[in-house]
Amino acid sequence: MGKTLFDKVWDSHVVNTIENGPQILYVDKHLIHEVTSPQAFNELEDRGISVLRPDQIVATADHNTPTQNQDQPITDELSRKQLEQLSKNCKKNNIALYELGHKYNGIVHVMAPELGVTQPGITMVCGDSHTSTHGAFGAIAFGIGTSQVAQVFASQCLLLTKPKSLRVTVNGKLKNGVLPKDVILYIIAKLGTNSGTGYFCEYAGNVFEEMSMEGRMTVCNMSIEMGARGGMIAPDQATFDYVEGREFAPKGEEFENKVAYWKTLPTDKDAQFDKEYHFDAEDIEPMVTYGTNPGMGIKISERIPEVSDASFEKSLKYMNFKKGESLINKPINFVFIGSCTNSRIEDFRVAANYIKGKQKANNVTAWLVPGSKQVEAQIIKEGLKTVFEDAGFELRQPGCSACLAMNDDKIPQDEYCVSTSNRNFEGRQGQGSRTILASPLVAAATAVEGKIIDITKQLN
Amino acid sequence: MEKFTTLQSRAIPLQIENVDTDQIIPARFLKATDRKGFGDNVFRDWRYHKDGSTNSDFVLNNSKYEGSILVAGDNFGCGSSREHAAWAITDFGFKVVVSSFFADIFKGNALNNGLLPVQVSEDFLKKLLNQIENDPETMIEVNLEDQTISVKGLDVSAHFDIDSYKKTCMINGYDDIDYLVNNIKLIETFEAQKIY
Numbered sequence: 001m002g003k004t005l006f007d008k009v010w011d012s013h014v015v016n017t018i019e020n021g022p023q024i025l026y027v028d029k030h031l032i033h034e035v036t037s038p039q040a041f042n043e044l045e046d047r048g049i050s051v052l053r054p055d056q057i058v059a060t061a062d063h064n065t066p067t068q069n070q071d072q073p074i075t076d077e078l079s080r081k082q083l084e085q086l087s088k089n090c091k092k093n094n095i096a097l098y099e100l101g102h103k104y105n106g107i108v109h110v111m112a113p114e115l116g117v118t119q120p121g122i123t124m125v126c127g128d129s130h131t132s133t134h135g136a137f138g139a140i141a142f143g144i145g146t147s148q149v150a151q152v153f154a155s156q157c158l159l160l161t162k163p164k165s166l167r168v169t170v171n172g173k174l175k176n177g178v179l180p181k182d183v184i185l186y187i188i189a190k191l192g193t194n195s196g197t198g199y200f201c202e203y204a205g206n207v208f209e210e211m212s213m214e215g216r217m218t219v220c221n222m223s224i225e226m227g228a229r230g231g232m233i234a235p236d237q238a239t240f241d242y243v244e245g246r247e248f249a250p251k252g253e254e255f256e257n258k259v260a261y262w263k264t265l266p267t268d269k270d271a272q273f274d275k276e277y278h279f280d281a282e283d284i285e286p287m288v289t290y291g292t293n294p295g296m297g298i299k300i301s302e303r304i305p306e307v308s309d310a311s312f313e314k315s316l317k318y319m320n321f322k323k324g325e326s327l328i329n330k331p332i333n334f335v336f337i338g339s340c341t342n343s344r345i346e347d348f349r350v351a352a353n354y355i356k357g358k359q360k361a362n363n364v365t366a367w368l369v370p371g372s373k374q375v376e377a378q379i380i381k382e383g384l385k386t387v388f389e390d391a392g393f394e395l396r397q398p399g400c401s402a403c404l405a406m407n408d409d410k411i412p413q414d415e416y417c418v419s420t421s422n423r424n425f426e427g428r429q430g431q432g433s434r435t436i437l438a439s440p441l442v443a444a445a446t447a448v449e450g451k452i453i454d455i456t457k458q459l460n
Numbered sequence: 461m462e463k464f465t466t467l468q469s470r471a472i473p474l475q476i477e478n479v480d481t482d483q484i485i486p487a488r489f490l491k492a493t494d495r496k497g498f499g500d501n502v503f504r505d506w507r508y509h510k511d512g513s514t515n516s517d518f519v520l521n522n523s524k525y526e527g528s529i530l531v532a533g534d535n536f537g538c539g540s541s542r543e544h545a546a547w548a549i550t551d552f553g554f555k556v557v558v559s560s561f562f563a564d565i566f567k568g569n570a571l572n573n574g575l576l577p578v579q580v581s582e583d584f585l586k587k588l589l590n591q592i593e594n595d596p597e598t599m600i601e602v603n604l605e606d607q608t609i610s611v612k613g614l615d616v617s618a619h620f621d622i623d624s625y626k627k628t629c630m631i632n633g634y635d636d637i638d639y640l641v642n643n644i645k646l647i648e649t650f651e652a653q654k655i656y
Contacts, residue, residue: 015650016643021625024643026650036542038493049641064491078491085493121656129541129565143565145543147572147635155640157647161623163564193478194535197564227538229564261656293478293538311477311533404487404540413510425482425539427505 002268004165005234006200009140009265013123015157022159028122029056030152031108032095034086035063035406036127040149041089051093053156058117059090059097062107064406067369067396070100079407104247106372106398109133109340113217114374116246120235120262125152130340130422131230132223136216137243138235138265140200143224163229164274166199167267170207172281177459179350180215181342181420181439183207184222185287189297191277196228199275202267203233207281213242214346221341222422225294234266286455288327289424289437291315296424300327300442301454318426319434320414327436327452334417335366335447336429338396339403342420342440343371345378351444352384360392361450367409368393369401393447405430418446462574463633466603467555468612470527473592474519479532480539481566485548487540498544499551524596531558531588536577537566546573556602558609560585571626572635578602578609584618591616604630 003011015024037059044051051057064079074080083100090097098104104111109130112118120138125131127149134141148158168187201223208216216233223231240259243249250258285299292315298304304316306323316323337343337351348370360366368388370376376398379385385395402409403421410430411417417435420443421428424435438446445455489501506518514521530549536559537545546569549557555575560582562570570577580588591611592598599612604627610617622630629635640647 012654012656015647018625021623024640024647026647026654035490039495039543042494043637047637049637052644052647063487076491082491082493127541127543129539143541145541145546145565145569145572147543147569147637151637151640154637155644155647156651157640157643159625159636159639193538194561194563197535197561224539227535227563293480310475314476404482406487406490423480423482423539425480427486428482431486431505431510 002271004267004271004273005138005202005232005265006140006165007271009121009123009138010162013140022161024157025160026123026157027125027152029058029117029124031112031124031126031131032057032059032149033063033108033126033128034061034082036146037089037149038082038085039146040153041093043150044153049154051095051153054094056156057095058112059086059095060105060108060111061086061100063400063404065100065399066407067367067399067401067409070397103373106374107340107343107400109217109221110343110371110375113137113213114246114372116243116249119243119249119258120239121265125158129224130221132228133217133221133340135220135223135230135232136213137239138232138262140230140232142230163200164198166196166201166228166275167273168201168203168277168279169205170203170279170281171205172207174207174281174284177286177441177455178284179439179441180211180218182284182287184219185289185294185297185437186284187279188222188226188295189287190279191226193225193293193295194227196223196226199228201228201231203231204267208233209236212346213238214344217344218341222294225422235262286439286442288442288452289435290319290321290327292318292424292426294422294424294437297437300452301456328454330416330452331363332416332418332446332451333363333365334411334415335364335443336369336402336417336419336421337440337443338367338369338371338401339421340371340400341422343369343375345375347420347440348375348379348384349382350440352387354441354444355391355393355448356387358391358448360447363450364447366393366447367396367402369396370398372398402429404428418443418452461629461633461635464555464574464576464604464630466601466605467528468599468601469529470525470596470598471529471531471592471600472519472525472527473589474530474532475589477533478535478538481537481542481545482539484537484545485542490542490544495547497551498548499553502548502552525592528554529556529558529600529602530554531585531592534560534582536562538563541565543569543573546570546575550575558585558588571630574630574633576602576604576630578620580609580618580620587616
């Protein structure tokens with residue numbers, strides 16, 4: 001029987017199998033940031049163990065960083081100390097750190113692909129559940145807890161039981177205005193938030209084949225929102241072209257040899273998956289969420305379903321929405337374009353293209369937060385910053401920002417935020433805040449109109 | 461890691477599904493650089509109102525209930541990989557979480573911190589939650605050796621699954637890092653021979 005893309009990468013990384021137990025899986029690249037690494041460094045120190053392969057670790061500061069005045073000292077004392085701790089730990093252990101202000105600094109899942117750290121066929125981990133993003137390159141990439149961060153520091157390995165395999169196939173032609181974010185929100189709305197638990201998901205079909213690498217990253221990023229530890233897309237020419245020439249990508253003959261190997265990775269025709277789903281691209285429309293988990297999504301023109309269930313009702317109560325209600329014309333005061341899901345150059349191009357020649361609504365506070373210094377530089381280079389500023393928008397500095405509101409970018413109590421991020425959990429964007437997940441296009445339109453509009457009407 | 465064999469305790473019923481790790485410990489409390497003290501803020505925004513006053517409607521604030529077993533709705537621990545969620549739950553005093561479904565990363569984090577995730581059927585979970593709500597004094601026994609969870613004095617009991625390696629670790633208080641460090645030679649051999 002043939003092997004899946006996931007099988008091929010996983011099996012090539014198994015160091016050993018414990019009888020009736022987990023496998024020792026080798027980790028090629030380990031990404032770390034300030035929030036989930038300090039306790040792991042402490043653990044190693046307490047045990048007197050050193051970091052085994054510091055040159056396979058890449059560090060950045062992102063979760064807890066301000067998005068304004070990054071050249072100034074950080075005012076929040078705890079945040080400052082956490083970042084200082086990261087610098088200290090990296091220095092002491094000879095780990096490459098792209099700290100605040102560095103030209104390669106950015107959200108871990110934006111900057112690592114940009115630097116060519118992310119490559120097909122490798123295994124990658126990070127103490128962050130959205131590590132699934134890197135699966136867009138045909139890598140096995142997944143989030144881990146801090147105890148596991150310590151394990152990788154100590155051994156460059158993890159003890160894991162091989163997950164089951166799941167394939168989601170989407171074929172057909174996407175409608176105008178339907179973005180990769182809509183595709184993944186649609187899939188999660190159809191399958192639910194725990195359909196992928198225990199599985200690694202492969203996305204297949206012409207919709208993903210035709211997507212840019214940025215779009216593929218958006219899709220794989222949200223795999224965890226249906227419970228899957230990771231998502232993967234088979235590497236192809238678009239992948240190789242993206243990787244080639246980047247800072248840490250293989251060069252010359254080594255690159256050619258790698259490409260030859262990467263071409264062997266796609267799932268074999270006769271490979272079997274434990275679970276399969278198929279969707280038609282034509283059925284997908286711009287999406288919005290109305291509840292407090294990413295599975296509670298509807299097409300923008302649909303009404304909130306009428307479900308009788310205590311958790312569902314608790315969720316609607318929190319959001320102050322009613323069953324059967326439409327979100328069209330809902331006044332919105334906050335818009336966030338950013339996060340590891342949608343803060344790449346393509347996302348800002350989409351937003352700028354819509355915003356150009358229009359004005360931000362007066363009632364709207366909009367935060368445009370690039371995913372990295374490199375994205376920020378590209379926004380300026382392409383003149384998008386001027387487009388945003390002319391329309392009354394402010395471009396902030398890179399970081400995770402209002403996606404999880406660890407820094408000052410918090411949405412106030414009871415306010416709605418149309419957000420391009422990945423989670424609409426209660427209080428995720430600030431205590432009492434109400435998140436509506438959407439694509440950068442829907443977010444941009446909301447910021448201009450000051451309310452949710454049926455974007456499909458403008459496009460057709 | 462603390463050893464776990466059996467536990468007899470009363471339990472706290474959390475009748476909510478899809479409890480995500482942002483609810484268990486909100487992001488604004490993740491600025492600490494050690495593992496201690498997260499229990500003070502476990503379920504912070506459900507336990508307290510924004511003005512800091514106690515939310516008496518929340519089950520953790522209901523004096524009827526106490527114990528070191530948390531019984532929660534389906535899909536517990538989804539969302540962020542933050543191990544702070546497992547630290548907050550153990551720091552608050554829980555040693556076992558019962559649910560009909562656990563998110564992968566949370567489950568692993570729990571096991572790495574001596575917190576036993578006990579996965580039961582939806583029917584059993586419903587029975588257990590009803591029993592605790594009807595009689596908050598209900599004593600529950602969790603036996604890791606036998607992989608059973610039972611209600612004391614009643615004929616209500618269920619088997620639960622756990623990876624045999626993880627079971628051994630929990631019973632003996634071992635963790636993965638010990639195992640991996642003891643296998644460095646094997647790992648170095650793999651590095652020298654890897655095919656990709």
